[in-house]
Amino acid sequence: MQHSGKKLIINILPATEKIFNICYICKLQNNQIKTRNMKSILDNRPELAHEVNKVAEVAGYLWQKGWAERNGGNITVNITEYVDDEIRNMPAISEVKQIGVTLPHLKGCYFYCKGTNMRMRDLARRPMDNGSVIRILDDCASYVIIADKPVQPTSEVPSHLSVHNFLIGKGSPYKASVHTHPIELIALSHNKKFMEKDVATNLLWSMIPETKAFCPRGLGMIPYALPSSVELAEATIKELADYDVVMWEKHGIFAVDCDVMAAFDQIDVLNKSALIYIAAKNMGFEPDGMSQEQMKEMSVAFNLPK
Ligand SMILES: [Zn+2]
Numbered sequence: 001m002q003h004s005g006k007k008l009i010i011n012i013l014p015a016t017e018k019i020f021n022i023c024y025i026c027k028l029q030n031n032q033i034k035t036r037n038m039k040s041i042l043d044n045r046p047e048l049a050h051e052v053n054k055v056a057e058v059a060g061y062l063w064q065k066g067w068a069e070r071n072g073g074n075i076t077v078n079i080t081e082y083v084d085d086e087i088r089n090m091p092a093i094s095e096v097k098q099i100g101v102t103l104p105h106l107k108g109c110y111f112y113c114k115g116t117n118m119r120m121r122d123l124a125r126r127p128m129d130n131g132s133v134i135r136i137l138d139d140c141a142s143y144v145i146i147a148d149k150p151v152q153p154t155s156e157v158p159s160h161l162s163v164h165n166f167l168i169g170k171g172s173p174y175k176a177s178v179h180t181h182p183i184e185l186i187a188l189s190h191n192k193k194f195m196e197k198d199v200a201t202n203l204l205w206s207m208i209p210e211t212k213a214f215c216p217r218g219l220g221m222i223p224y225a226l227p228s229s230v231e232l233a234e235a236t237i238k239e240l241a242d243y244d245v246v247m248w249e250k251h252g253i254f255a256v257d258c259d260v261m262a263a264f265d266q267i268d269v270l271n272k273s274a275l276i277y278i279a280a281k282n283m284g285f286e287p288d289g290m291s292q293e294q295m296k297e298m299s300v301a302f303n304l305p306k
Pocket residue numbers: 072073179180181227251252
């Protein structure tokens with residue numbers, strides 16, 4: 001047979017469709033060239049690109065773990081240390097936006113923020129299409145977007161920025177804040193017993209030594225408050241004085257650390273402990289957990305804060 005089915009189909013296509021196909025291919029090629037030529041704030045700034053790529057990597061983990069359904073979760077990172085004069089002179093690509101609160105320690109600061117309504121699974125592949133870099137203006141009460149695209153930051157940006165303001169104010173080296181929805185940890189918060197101070201912390205620490213070592217300040221518990229509310233933001237800041245990771249009852253986790261990867265790791269070890277607890281319960285018994293003496297021994301051996 002000379003003519004395969006495929007060839008036959010091509011031969012019967014009208015000329016206009018052939019042209020359309022060619023144009024369609026050309027358009028794709030043009031788009032690729034356009035994307036390649038479009039300047040990004042990350043170009044020739046390996047350190048800044050490294051920080052933003054870490055956000056993308058963590059966003060992928062959050063999605064894979066099932067902690068980031070739809071547009072769930074937010075990440076903001078203080079990137080001021082990577083900002084050069086060229087960035088300082090970049091024009092705004094958005095109108096001036098009010099934060100809703102004055103944050104004096106953020107003067108001259110720059111942040112990478114996940115975009116509102118954007119999905120972590122998309123941010124994982126294209127961080128500068130699903131997030132943006134903002135500049136805090138000198139009034140410390142407003143900001144503009146400067147790169148790469150006018151992607152509106154997360155609706156949680158006032159609470160995230162309030163946390164960064166708090167961290168800078170107390171001289172903390174922490175630069176990243178992560179909010180996400182870890183399934184097993186949220187499940188714990190549906191039981192009043194675990195909402196009591198340090199009950200969940202002690203249970204989770206006792207499941208495996210690493211959790212105490214790598215989440216050494218434990219898990220602070222915050223009673224339910226309306227998402228995005230000033231009340232929730234204020235309660236979060238109050239609790240972060242004593243914890244790096246806090247639970248928003250029946251909602252999710254908010255964590256801070258030096259970078260986004262470290263903040264993710266703290267949540268990850270806590271959730272691992274919750275999974276060990278569930279596994280033991282599923283095997284039909286209440287796990288013993290490490291004893292208070294064993295946990296005290298850990299604190300001394302590894303010089304832990306609690
Ligand atoms: Zn949430």
